[in-house]
Amino acid sequence: MSRILRVAAAQLGPICRDDSREQTLDRLIALLEGAAGAGATLVVFPELALTTFFPRWYMEDREEIDAWFERELPGPSTRRLFERARELGVGFHLGYAELTPAGEHFNSCILVAADGRIVGKYRKTHLPGHAEIDPMRAFQHLEKRYFLPGDTGFPVWRTMGGILGMCICNDRRWPETWRVMGLQGVEMVLLGYNTPSVNSQRSAEGIERRMFHNRLSVQAGCYQNSCWGVAVAKAGIEDGHPLIGGSMIVDPDGFIVAEATGEGDELVLHDCDLDATRFGKETIFAFERHRRTEHYGLITGRTGAIPPPE
Ligand code: CDT
Numbered sequence: 001m002s003r004i005l006r007v008a009a010a011q012l013g014p015i016c017r018d019d020s021r022e023q024t025l026d027r028l029i030a031l032l033e034g035a036a037g038a039g040a041t042l043v044v045f046p047e048l049a050l051t052t053f054f055p056r057w058y059m060e061d062r063e064e065i066d067a068w069f070e071r072e073l074p075g076p077s078t079r080r081l082f083e084r085a086r087e088l089g090v091g092f093h094l095g096y097a098e099l100t101p102a103g104e105h106f107n108s109c110i111l112v113a114a115d116g117r118i119v120g121k122y123r124k125t126h127l128p129g130h131a132e133i134d135p136m137r138a139f140q141h142l143e144k145r146y147f148l149p150g151d152t153g154f155p156v157w158r159t160m161g162g163i164l165g166m167c168i169c170n171d172r173r174w175p176e177t178w179r180v181m182g183l184q185g186v187e188m189v190l191l192g193y194n195t196p197s198v199n200s201q202r203s204a205e206g207i208e209r210r211m212f213h214n215r216l217s218v219q220a221g222c223y224q225n226s227c228w229g230v231a232v233a234k235a236g237i238e239d240g241h242p243l244i245g246g247s248m249i250v251d252p253d254g255f256i257v258a259e260a261t262g263e264g265d266e267l268v269l270h271d272c273d274l275d276a277t278r279f280g281k282e283t284i285f286a287f288e289r290h291r292r293t294e295h296y297g298l299i300t301g302r303t304g305a306i307p308p309p310e
Pocket of ligand 1: 129141193
């Protein structure tokens, strides 16, 4: 079996509050068809790819909140995406808001194989933001209000000829995310993001720094675990709120090999050689030879930093 995986990062432009699921699905399917036409066998859509980034809005009404969530996948509005992907013979990754039969809410993503089977599901672990209105912020980021912290951990799956893992947006900033997958031999990490172009608590931190931190996080994660990264934005201005673009494919040496140029719907493709992960995994990041776990206890034993006494 070939170890080249032609991947398409399917960046989405803005999805505004009043855009219908039907309109959004049309856009996803157009990207899927474009990617399949260009020979991709895996298409990666961003975090919360079916809706606007609704956690910027404060809501109390349960029905209003639940309207942003999917109760099943495929469901009534998403079935045609699954069917088209199967017809085209492409797998895909999709971020969405998940409402479970038990009534739990998660920020989730799934990995779907070319035959339409859901291979894996991941639920976002590191939820940024806050649960109540924060008047000190220029705009709200209420993920802690609408989602539970994920309960999946960071699994990886043998699929599409390789070992694939997933994380979501803020997870990419945490080295633990990458290392837990690295310790399972991950060869490619798929991730979507909705990252505001400005810091709501520090207006001077504009798009350039935000883009720098995005690249820094993904490039470091890929290099330090010798894996490919496919990082995909929902970008552009959603109802007056700008989100960064910069969707990218990063190689196992930490270099960006393909990157989006705009903030709209856009495909970024690359032939990823999964065997290129071997060199780093067998040399500088041969974990079994070089890691010193006897010194890493604080990583799991302590959450917040406790400086030494004065
Ligand atoms: N969606 C998401 O996780 N966004 C965050 C913004 C952090 S600012 C509260 C991110 O890490 O990009």
